[in-house]
Amino acid sequence: MYRNWLLVTALLIAIYSIIIFLHHVVESYRTRDFSSKVPGLSLMFLVKNQQDIIEGIIRTVFAATGKYPVEVMIVDAGSVDQTAKIITHLKGIFPELRFLNTGKDGGVPKKISNLCHGEIIYFFDLTVPVNYGLMSRTVESVLNGSRASLYRTRVLYKNGTKGRCTRS
Incomplete structure (x- = not known):
């Protein structure tokens, strides 16, 4: 009789271990470290009160x-406004999206470029009202390899140099 209980207990422990293992595999795939696959390009958006355009910008990217x-x-x-809520919702759709909410106090990290892993960081300042069409064309031009931008975008390099995209 004890043998049967021992067998059932061992079987339950084995099933539980398999479930935990599968859970870890699925979670590691869902929250994979996307930065390890980044060849050198990072896009950083500093946003404030952009609920009208942020979803379109993220989907465009x-x-x-x-x-x-x-x-x-x-x-x-x-x-x-609803900007942080929209971004949090989109993070569920795009798990690669990295999001830092500084809260209502709005403090911005001093070494903001240290948050990114790419060798080249395109920094978009969206803390003032921005035209969605202009911003989406800017993002598309950057992603297509163009050095010209419709919106003045700061370019940061991990070696410490800085630059700006030209206005076209």
């Missing part, structure tokens, strides 16, 4: 980056 990996980081600098 991920539609254009389907062919190659690009790190996408969004820092919310204290939005008081």
